[in-house]
Amino acid sequence: MPAVQDTIDRVKAIDVDQYKYGFETILEMEKAPKGLNEDVIRFISAKKDEPEWMLEWRLEAYRRWLTMQEPSWARVSYPKIDFNDLYYYAAPKMNEAPKSLDEVDPEILKAYEKLGIPLREQEILAGVEPKNRVAVDAVFDSVSVATTFKKELAEAGVIFCSISEAIREHPELVKKYLASVVPVSDNFYATLNSAVFTDGSFVYIPPGVRCPMELSTYFRINEKNTGQFERTLIIADKGSYVSYLEGCTAPQRDENQLHAAVVELVALDDAEIKYSTVQNWYPGDSEGKGGIYNFVTKRGDCRGKNSIITWTQVETGSAITWKYPSCILRGDGSRGEFYSIAVSNGRQQIDSGTKMIHLGKNTTSRIISKGISAGQSENTYRGLVSAHRKASGARNFTNCDSLLIGDRCGAHTVPYIESKNASAVFEHEATTSKISEDQLFYCMQRGLDEEEAVALIVNGFVKDVLQKLPMEFAVEAQKLISISLEGSVG
Amino acid sequence: MLEIKNLVVEIEGKRILDGLNLSVNNGEVAAIMGPNGSGKSTLSYIVAGKEDYDILDGEVLLDGENILEMDPAERAVKGVFLAFQYPLEIPGVATMTFLKAALNAQRKARGETELTTPDFIKRVNAAADKLEIPREMLRRALNVGFSGGEKKRMEILQMALFQPRFCILDETDSGLDIDALRVVADGVNALRSPDRTFLVITHYQRLLEHIVPDTVHVMANGKVVKSGGKELAVELEANGYADYKAQEAA
Ligand SMILES: Nc1ncnc2c1ncn2[C@@H]1O[C@H](COP(=O)(O)OP(=O)(O)OP(=O)(O)O)[C@@H](O)[C@H]1O
Ligand SMILES: [Mg+2]
Numbered sequence: 001m002p003a004v005q006d007t008i009d010r011v012k013a014i015d016v017d018q019y020k021y022g023f024e025t026i027l028e029m030e031k032a033p034k035g036l037n038e039d040v041i042r043f044i045s046a047k048k049d050e051p052e053w054m055l056e057w058r059l060e061a062y063r064r065w066l067t068m069q070e071p072s073w074a075r076v077s078y079p080k081i082d083f084n085d086l087y088y089y090a091a092p093k094m095n096e097a098p099k100s101l102d103e104v105d106p107e108i109l110k111a112y113e114k115l116g117i118p119l120r121e122q123e124i125l126a127g128v129e130p131k132n133r134v135a136v137d138a139v140f141d142s143v144s145v146a147t148t149f150k151k152e153l154a155e156a157g158v159i160f161c162s163i164s165e166a167i168r169e170h171p172e173l174v175k176k177y178l179a180s181v182v183p184v185s186d187n188f189y190a191t192l193n194s195a196v197f198t199d200g201s202f203v204y205i206p207p208g209v210r211c212p213m214e215l216s217t218y219f220r221i222n223e224k225n226t227g228q229f230e231r232t233l234i235i236a237d238k239g240s241y242v243s244y245l246e247g248c249t250a251p252q253r254d255e256n257q258l259h260a261a262v263v264e265l266v267a268l269d270d271a272e273i274k275y276s277t278v279q280n281w282y283p284g285d286s287e288g289k290g291g292i293y294n295f296v297t298k299r300g301d302c303r304g305k306n307s308i309i310t311w312t313q314v315e316t317g318s319a320i321t322w323k324y325p326s327c328i329l330r331g332d333g334s335r336g337e338f339y340s341i342a343v344s345n346g347r348q349q350i351d352s353g354t355k356m357i358h359l360g361k362n363t364t365s366r367i368i369s370k371g372i373s374a375g376q377s378e379n380t381y382r383g384l385v386s387a388h389r390k391a392s393g394a395r396n397f398t399n400c401d402s403l404l405i406g407d408r409c410g411a412h413t414v415p416y417i418e419s420k421n422a423s424a425v426f427e428h429e430a431t432t433s434k435i436s437e438d439q440l441f442y443c444m445q446r447g448l449d450e451e452e453a454v455a456l457i458v459n460g461f462v463k464d465v466l467q468k469l470p471m472e473f474a475v476e477a478q479k480l481i482s483i484s485l486e487g488s489v490g
Numbered sequence: 491m492l493e494i495k496n497l498v499v500e501i502e503g504k505r506i507l508d509g510l511n512l513s514v515n516n517g518e519v520a521a522i523m524g525p526n527g528s529g530k531s532t533l534s535y536i537v538a539g540k541e542d543y544d545i546l547d548g549e550v551l552l553d554g555e556n557i558l559e560m561d562p563a564e565r566a567v568k569g570v571f572l573a574f575q576y577p578l579e580i581p582g583v584a585t586m587t588f589l590k591a592a593l594n595a596q597r598k599a600r601g602e603t604e605l606t607t608p609d610f611i612k613r614v615n616a617a618a619d620k621l622e623i624p625r626e627m628l629r630r631a632l633n634v635g636f637s638g639g640e641k642k643r644m645e646i647l648q649m650a651l652f653q654p655r656f657c658i659l660d661e662t663d664s665g666l667d668i669d670a671l672r673v674v675a676d677g678v679n680a681l682r683s684p685d686r687t688f689l690v691i692t693h694y695q696r697l698l699e700h701i702v703p704d705t706v707h708v709m710a711n712g713k714v715v716k717s718g719g720k721e722l723a724v725e726l727e728a729n730g731y732a733d734y735k736a737q738e739a740a
Contacts, residue, residue, distance in 0.1 A: 436578075437541070437542070438578055439578050439579075439580060441538075441539075441540050441541070441562060442574065442577070442578040442580075443580070443588075443592075444539075444561065444562035444563045444566070445538050445539070445562050445563075445565075445566055445570075445571075445572055445574075446566060446588075446592035446595075446596075446648065446652075447563055447566040447567055447592050447593075447595045447596035447599065447652075448563060448591060448592055448595045449561075449563045449595070450561075450563070452591065452595060456580070456583055456587075456588065456591055457580060457583070459582070459583065460580055460581050460582025460583035460631065461581065461582055462582075463582040463583075464582075
């Protein structure tokens with residue numbers, strides 16, 4: 001994302017508070033009535049032009065959800081959410097779905113421009129090397145506004161579109177794979193998402209195809225009091241490869257906004273999926289007011305033999321993060337990887353980690369987690385590594401490092417290990433360190449100011465994970481980390 | 491020129507510097523010697539701006555300007571450089587990255603243009619070659635897993651790169667083998683110039699045979715108790731500090 005530095009500088013210049021993406025776009029919005037009931041679900045389904053089976057599927061999920069309890073085991077606390085005080089659908093008002101970018105509201109394009117998203121194909125073509133090209137599916141509140149690069153992807157046989165479009169155009173694929181990784185009743189938020197999801201991305205890579213470019217979705221929550229419930233489904237058929245990038249921002253608001261996404265990945269035999277996230281949603285002000293509640297279910301299924309799924313995440317935003325991108329290592333010889341940087345500052349609460357479920361033989365997994373806590377934040381790594389009876393030769397390596405800045409924040413590591421197979425080998429390493437006064441003094445003696453010194457030390461700390469991100473993303477992530485730690489010392 | 495006037499410093503109620511006076515002219519190399527615990531490193535930290543000390547009295551002047559209110563980075567920009575007795579490790583940060591960030595931070599603060607990567611690499615390679623530091627080391631994380639002698643050499647590399655006006659070397663010779671000592675001394679001598687000031691803290695005359703000082707000052711119990719020419723170091727080597735310790739105690 002080449003425009004990012006410029007964007008950061010510009011937004012930084014305008015904004016006095018910590019959050020640098022806090023601008024609101026004034027658009028005419030079309031909303032469902034406030035609250036949640038079957039009529040709202042019918043409204044959403046109708047707006048999306050969905051077939052009958054999809055509506056039924058949603059309603060069933062909704063009825064299930066009504067019987068469920070909000071989970072309380074995570075190390076986060078927040079006031080009770082009134083699920084009837086939210087809007088579940090908000091879309092920029094358009095008479096008809098846009099056929100091309102020219103039909104998209106210029107205000108929306110402007111908002112994306114401020115975020116540094118290269119939405120316009122021409123810009124991308126002009127500015128970026130062919131092999132680094134990124135196709136963007138931008139989700140503005142609940143509707144996918146425009147998808148770039150469609151044609152070229154179509155030539156490769158790749159399907160990259162909004163989930164709504166996929167439900168209409170590729171129902172056989174959606175029916176086959178939707179909720180096949182995250183069952184409808186998996187957990188409270190996933191069930192809620194199944195009932196009310198409004199948009200998200202759909203990707204299908206045919207057998208043997210290496211996706212010719214990075215695919216990217218940029219989520220942005222704009223409308224007040226809307227929950228954002230996207231649903232993403234990525235399928236890599238046999239022997240295919242795809243790298244998918246997800247970036248998120250939200251404007252600054254007083255009320256908390258709810259975000260409960262479901263992301264499902266399916267990798268068939270010898271396929272590989274790389275899923276990278278940079279999440280910098282509004283974390284709330286210094287008192288923790290406002291900010292996004294991020295309750296996300298992300299799970300990958302290494303369904304085929306020798307398949308690989310890699311989750312890489314950089315989490316710097318949100319007031320509360322509840323997120324455990326996981327891998328089910330079903331295929332023999334499959335591999336799951338989880339690389340995470342989670343930065344918390346101010347009053348942020350993060351409870352994040354991963355689950356590696358080893359079902360197949362000779363499955364391997366690797367977890368590298370770097371938690372950085374500053375201010376009065378709480379940062380918990382929660383991870384599960386388990387080996388099924390049949391998972392002979394399963395191997396896991398876990399390394400969790402925590403870095404504390406100041407002495408009012410907390411870092412916690414909660415690893416669960418379950419092994420039902422004697423040949424499984426699980427290794428776990430964990431460290432907690434503090435940026436020492438002596439290190440800071442040394443850096444400052446060489447001319448770096450305090451913030452630069454902290455940023456440099458932190459970047460050293462997270463380097464192993466940053467290297468796992470695609471180049472443009474790594475640069476952006478590095479800057480975000482520095483920005484989110486501003487004011488954390490002194 | 492560097493002037494230290496009546497410096498009184500305590501840490502946790504313990505007096506460490508007790509009315510220290512010292513001036514070093516431009517172009518001068520001053521050696522500081524003194525028994526363990528006499529306050530030499532503390533003096534260097536105070537000049538460089540380390541926090542956590544209570545400065546009860548005194549001034550530290552660079553060309554007449556008191557720097558005690560400045561933070562360490564501002565002093566670095568003014569040209570203060572401290573080669574640490576125990577250099578710190580910065581895990582995950584390549585030496586090259588660190589050096590470039592530091593040099594450009596200083597240049598930016600002085601209103602100079604920042605160096606481009608190729609320019610920077612040229613400079614750093616030239617400095618490394620002179621100090622016989624393998625270039626491969628510049629890609630490793632700063633000081634992580636470096637031997638004691640390698641860390642000291644890396645401090646001198648930084649000094650050569652930043653070209654600071656006020657250089658303090660705190661026991662740079664300890665941990666260096668004989669060849670390294672010569673290389674480091676040559677590095678320092680190459681930087682000697684009429685508008686640069688050196689404070690060289692050492693326990694051994696050996697270093698001063700290579701870096702010949704203009705003046706030698708003896709510190710004991712937080713003060714400079716004797717000053718003289720280079721022959722004073724020779725005398726100390728022969729007789730030790732017994733006289734000065736006794737003098738203080740009396
Ligand atoms: N943080 C501290 N707390 C308590 N005492 C300290 C602290 N730092 C230094 N001191 C004491 O101050 C005195 C001076 O220490 P300093 O390191 O300046 O001595 P030095 O002259 O450099 O000694 P050496 O030759 O062994 O390097 C010592 O007695 C030391 O124990
Ligand atoms: Mg010392």
